[in-house]
Amino acid sequence: MEGAGETYTITDLSRAFGVTARTLRFYEAEGLLHPVRRGRTRLYSRADRARLAWVLRGRAVGFSLAEIRELLDLYAPGEARRPQLEAALAKTVERLAALRAQRDAIDATVTELEQFAATLRSRLEGDA
């Protein structure tokens, strides 16, 4: 019974998520992560791990780091007054709409690529 849950070094996390240490330091500089320090070295908590997972998924779906930071800040209100809750809800709804639109665009592209693949296959067969 030492402290409060596991901690991770920067290489632990970088390996676990397939990013470089540089990336993690950059994310910290951009306000996306806030690891504590033991001396000078960074110690990442499980909360930091979860935040990182969020960051990477956000990035994968096309959010900019600035947008991701916004969303993360909405997630960690601390003390949340009504107008801020409303603002958070509004922004969240906004993001949802954008994400759904993006998914629709992807679906449309997938459909077209599937058709293209089908014509390619038929041309290959007819050539056999």
Added chain:
Amino acid sequence: MEGAGETYTITDLSRAFGVTARTLRFYEAEGLLHPVRRGRTRLYSRADRARLAWVLRGRAVGFSLAEIRELLDLYAPGEARRPQLEAALAKTVERLAALRAQRDAIDATVTELEQFAATLRSRLEGDA
């Protein structure tokens, strides 16, 4: 009965698609569009229009311009020999897999954001 179908000026197209003329010239320099010239000024055909639509949708779903150019080139084979058809098919299948993965990531994020929105709403209601 003049020529072969409508043509568009650079501002026609930029307005129609909500991009700047600079963007269209840039896409041409990158080999994504190939408008003909009347004198020095660019004339875009309906085929160019369709290509542009493809480019913008590709960009919206996260493709780089280089990837988009690849796909466009696959679409316009001219004379297609078997190994090139096979290569085109392979790349297309690859893109499809990537797109489906991205869509899944988006779905997961949408789900989480919906839950977050729900908790925000309940906190706002309980506060009423």
Added chain:
DNA sequence: GCTGTTGTTGACGCGAACGTAAAGGTCATA
């Protein structure tokens, strides 16, 4: 004590996707 591994903070570099002048051609219209 030396080497190696892992960590740190700058600071400069880079590719992608354009933005933004700068300097000028062409055409219509007043």
Added chain:
DNA sequence: TATGACCTTTACGTTCGCGTCAACAACAGC
């Protein structure tokens, strides 16, 4: 003819998301 609208090329500037040294500290093992 000159004023403006629209087009051109050339070329440097900018933002984002890191990569890549450089120079140093801290600790482990031989």
